[in-house]
Amino acid sequence: MDLLDPVLFGQFLGKPGWVWLTFLAIVTLLLVLDLGVLHKEQRAIGVSESLTLSAGYISIGLLFGAWVWWYFGAEDGMEYLTGFAVEKALAMDNVFVIAMIFAFFAVPPKYQHRVLFWGILGVILLRAIMISLGAAVVSQYSWVLYLFALFLIATGIKMILFAEREYNVANNPVLRFMRRRFNVTEHHHGERFFVKLPHAATGKPVWFTTPLFLALILIEIADVIFAVDSVPAIFAITTDPFIVYTSNIFAILGLRALYFALAAIVHRFHYLKYALALVLVFIGSKIFIADLLGLQKFPPAIALTITFGILAGGVLYSLFKTRREQTMVTNSGRISET
Numbered sequence: 001m002d003l004l005d006p007v008l009f010g011q012f013l014g015k016p017g018w019v020w021l022t023f024l025a026i027v028t029l030l031l032v033l034d035l036g037v038l039h040k041e042q043r044a045i046g047v048s049e050s051l052t053l054s055a056g057y058i059s060i061g062l063l064f065g066a067w068v069w070w071y072f073g074a075e076d077g078m079e080y081l082t083g084f085a086v087e088k089a090l091a092m093d094n095v096f097v098i099a100m101i102f103a104f105f106a107v108p109p110k111y112q113h114r115v116l117f118w119g120i121l122g123v124i125l126l127r128a129i130m131i132s133l134g135a136a137v138v139s140q141y142s143w144v145l146y147l148f149a150l151f152l153i154a155t156g157i158k159m160i161l162f163a164e165r166e167y168n169v170a171n172n173p174v175l176r177f178m179r180r181r182f183n184v185t186e187h188h189h190g191e192r193f194f195v196k197l198p199h200a201a202t203g204k205p206v207w208f209t210t211p212l213f214l215a216l217i218l219i220e221i222a223d224v225i226f227a228v229d230s231v232p233a234i235f236a237i238t239t240d241p242f243i244v245y246t247s248n249i250f251a252i253l254g255l256r257a258l259y260f261a262l263a264a265i266v267h268r269f270h271y272l273k274y275a276l277a278l279v280l281v282f283i284g285s286k287i288f289i290a291d292l293l294g295l296q297k298f299p300p301a302i303a304l305t306i307t308f309g310i311l312a313g314g315v316l317y318s319l320f321k322t323r324r325e326q327t328m329v330t331n332s333g334r335i336s337e338t
Contacts, residue, residue, distance in 0.1 A: 014240060014241060014242060015240075015241075015242040019242065020242070023064075023242075023246055026060070026064070027124070027249060027253065030057075030060070030253060031117075031120075031121070034117070045109070045112075045113055045257075045260040049260075050257055050258065050259070050260035050261035051261045053254075053257035054254050054257040054258040054261060056257075057250075057253050057254030057257055057258075058088075058254055060250065061084055061247075061250035061251060061253070061254065062081075062084075064080075064246065064250055065077060065080045065081050065084060065247075065250075068080045068243070068246070069081075074300075075300050076238075076240065076243055078300035078301055078303075078304045079237055079238040079240070079243050079247075079300050080238075080243050080246065080247050081247075081304055082237050082300065082303055082304045082307050083234045083237050083238065083243060083244065083247030083248065083251075084247040084250060084251050085304075085307055085308060085311060086230070086233055086234065086237070086279060086283065086307060087230055087233075087234065087247060087248050087251035087252065088251040088254070089272070089275075089276055089279065089311050090226060090229060090230045090233070090276060091226075091251055091252055091254075091255045091258075092258070092262065092269065092272065093226070093272070093273055093276055094222060094223065094226050094255065095255070095258070095259050095262045096273075097222045098116075098219055098222065098259060099259075099262075100169055101169055101215050101218050101219055101222070102115075102215060104169040104170070104215075105211040105212070105214060105215045106188075106211070107188070107211070107212060107215055108188065109260075111188070111190075111191050111212060112259075112260070113260075114191050114212075115212060115215055115216050115219065116219070116255075116259060118216055119216060119219045119220060119223070120252065120253065120255070122220045122223070123220075123223050123252050124249060124252075126220075126223065126224065126227065127227060127231070127245065127248050127249065127252070128245065130227055130231050131231060131234075131241060131244050131245050131248065132241070134231055134232075134235055134244075135235075135239070135241040135244070138235060138239050139239075145235065145236065145239070145287060146287060146288075148232035148235055148236055148284075149232075149236055149283075149284040149285070149286070149287045149288065150284065151232055151284070152229070152232055152233055152236060152280045152281070152283055152284030153280070153281050153284035153285060155229055155277075155280055155284075156277040156278065156279070156280035156281035156284065157277070157281065159273060159274075159276065159277035159280065160274060160277045160278075169218065172218060172221070174217065174218065174221055175214060175217075175218060178209065178214060178217070182209050183197075183199070183206060183207065183208040183209065184208065184209050184210075184211070184214065185197065185208045185209070185210050185211065186211075187211070188210060188211055188212055189210050189212075191212070192210055192212070193209070193210055193212055193213035193216065194207055194208065194209060194210065194213065195207070195208050195210055196208070229280065230248065231244075231248075233279075233280060233283050233284075234247065234248060236283045236284060236286060236287060237283060237286075237303065268318060268319055268322045268323075269315070269318045269319075269322075270318055270321075270322055271314065271317055271318040271321055271322075272314045272315060272318050274314060275310050275311055275313060275314020275315070275317075275318075276311075276314070278310050278314075279307055279310050279311060282306060282307070282310065283303075283307070286298040286303060
């Protein structure tokens with residue numbers, strides 16, 4: 001036991017080793033349960049199952065946040081919940097892009113879970129690298145937080161100005177590069193990412209990349225793009241690497257489950273992107289507001305309340321506005337028929 005003491009009770013990025021190991025054990029258990037028990041066979045996931053799984057993931061994330069609140073204190077708990085809410089909301093915006101990628105490659109619903117599962121593994125590793133680097137930089141150069149804040153404000157304003165611009169999958173430079181440099185099949189080959197087929201010129205069997213793998217690559221690239229927003233956003237909330245990483249990962253873990261429910265009603269959240277933009281502007285502004293008011297730190301309770309208020313307002317307005325627009329379209333169709 002003495003040999004394990006430095007691992008379990010030694011400090012790693014500001015928290016005891018056993019805390020990190022417990023978190024990693026929970027994440028590993030969830031992934032094994034998801035792939036090895038709930039989805040051993042490739043099949044389409046229905047909306048009701050998606051909502052049930054998503055509720056489970058959100059509950060686990062919130063329970064972990066409650067434990068953080070109880071064990072580390074109210075301030076850490078509120079920062080975790082704020083980060084969790086922001087990352088979950090930004091992940092919903094990511095769903096819009098994922099839906100367009102799947103539609104572009106005509107990925108059958110029963111294979112979408114496989115792509116998302118491997119995508120989530122990539123996200124976990126990618127976020128660990130980005131957050132570790134961010135924590136190292138912030139610990140050495142605290143003024144970097146002001147650059148993060150300015151970047152978030154600029155990103156939020158840009159999102160408002162270009163909110164109606166659609167993501168063009170066909171023009172993605174990585175997709176064009178892969179199609180030029182690699183053998184790519186025109187059709188899917190079941191759940192396989194790679195397949196061996198005769199070459200058109202030589203007739204010899206060579207490896208081909210399937211559209212399913214291209215979809216996975218574009219989804220990973222989309223997460224890199226979204227991480228550029230979300231990682232500075234969470235560092236603007238807290239600089240504690242444990243709170244940053246755990247809130248990020250618990251929010252992202254449920255994205256795969258939530259996707260299958262949201263993809264069917266993604267049009268109902270059309271105006272949520274404006275709320276997300278306002279959240280980024282607010283989070284970026286916090287550090288400057290605190291300085292103007294002479295505060296050491298913007299009060300976490302107020303930050304959590306404002307963040308939830310903006311997101312809730314965005315969801316409610318989206319549901320109201322899209323329902324009203326759908327009603328107008330339906331009524332105009334009935335009038336034209338008569």
